[in-house]
Amino acid sequence: MSEKTAKWLRLDNSAKIFPMMADKQNQNLFNIFIRLNEDVDKQLLQRALEITIKRFPSMNVMLKRGVFWFYFEEHGGKPLVYDADPIVMKKISSSNCRGFCFRISCYKNVIFADFFHAVTDGTGAAEFIKSLLFTYFTLKGYPVDGEQKVLTVGSPVNPREYEDSFLTNYKKKKIKDLTISSLKGKKSYRISGIRFDNAGKGVINMYAPAKQFVTVCREHNCTVTEMIGALFMLSVYETKIKPQSLPPQDIQLFVPINLRKIFTSVTLRNFSLFSRIGVSASDEMTLESLTKTIHECLKRDTQKEVLSDKISTTVYAEKFLPMRILPLFLKRIIFKISNLFFGKNKKTATFSSVGVVSLPESFRPYIKDMGFGITANNACPVTITAATVYDTMCINFTRTITDTEIEKRFARYLTDFGIDLKVTSNFWEVDDDALQIL
């Protein structure tokens, strides 16, 4: 990173919105959790973090407020490794994370890494975590090798790693050629339930052998993403909509699409757009019809031309003169008001399929499993993610409501297919007396 860029960075196009939408309770966070085969050495992890952060200039930043936009300023301090908080994906603030936009914490054999979406997306965060694990294992004295899959501490920093790939792939268009309608959502069913009366979230992780899952998908002639999306939609319908005999409404999934492969980008900052997958909920929904619908939606929304149009639209909005000259506090007010009126009930859930996270084979003896999670909030009370590491697929459910009916039905589908499921939870919905942990 050149001296000029080392001091401050503009937020990338999609990151600009996240600090503006954050409020006292909600913040766009996601996390990565890694279960090791032995307890985490917190002091070594701290040393590993201090070493690794130097390799990632786009992560070594703090969020600052400018007159027109937020921006990142180089962070002079050291990030800390914390003891994991019982509250999953607790809000990241300058007071609890020393101004960094991420938080590394550990509990027994689990490493938790929470990220504010403004600083990076799942792919960028995974690269950072891989590097952190590599440094940690090296300090531990384990014989690990990066195998060209890890951005090791000594490797040179490619300036393209911290570019705003939205801007580099932006093609100037006239306003009439922009696809603004594609970014709008339709009114859809919002999952209801009794909310937790504290800041906590319920988390259930399901671990399945990847080979078994792929075999089931092949039998149904669909991909893993299509299968999980379809089963989730069916679970929502059967546990939430059907029992309440609600009038016909759409179930809409909000699926982030990683643009790096399509636009050959190596950025570690945000570079993803989304696809909205909507179906009209009814008894006629079948697994086959849903996988077909999801396939068609994803096929349509992952075409390079469509994505290029969406990039142009979002960048145009950022470059739109009245938007640029509006002071930040007015922008925040406008965004919050527009979100209040137009942002609600536009999605049923967020479903992020990260795919296969490529870890070096030399890490395998030390890692039990790994997964991703996205924060849930009142507008989107349930989120679901899927990621595969080595031979294990982790499906994560994060929710702000107490009941686990959707997860239960989802697990029933998988076990009926003959998939061996392992399940963990933070039991946030259960009273301490009933829980009797430890």
Place this chain on the structure above:
Amino acid sequence: MRCKFCNVEVDCKTHICPLCHEKITPEEGENLSPAFPPKTERSQRKRHTHFTVTNIYLAASTIMFIVALAVNLGLHQPTKWFWMVGAVLIYGFLTMRNTVMSNNSAWIKAFWQIVMISLILWLAQVVFDDVMEDTYWLLDLALPLIIMISVLTLGIISCAVVRKNKALLYDTLFLSLIGFVPMILFAFGLVQKVLVSAICAGFCAAVIACVIIFARKELVEEMERRLHW
């Protein structure tokens, strides 16, 4: 251990199934650890607590204001000094919210302090009008002095920490611009005696010149990042 109802294996230390919450029995020799840190009393505290610092301050302020009001009116005192008590309590509240607990820039905090202190002094003028005969002392003397003290304080702090925090230079520059306000008021005939206002404007102009001459590079960098659009 398995949940026979859900047909899943439970992979964390627990006595109940994460999905159906039915009781499950750990198998012999099984040594699982919890997947997440256990809940603590603090983590389960309700989101909306009434005993926040703000609420306690507001309650205490209300009581103090009522007492002041009762004493002032009860003793039939001619000066309505309870308004001053109210103003100082509001000032304390706003200082806590906009200065102490705020992430705003230093110049914005200083600006609000100038505004709030000026308003309190204006209220003092209104309340104690029989004691203070000269009605122009606030704009002629107090306002320029408050601005000069603020600029001087911020200037000294920014000089002391300029190596660590260059952002304060930008804040000092912006705050110094407020130094010309008394002269603008003079132009509109609101200020009678121009001497202190002129000194204030001159002082702030000197501060701006110093910042531009001695820290131009840092200032340009700071302006670039703060004003990027």
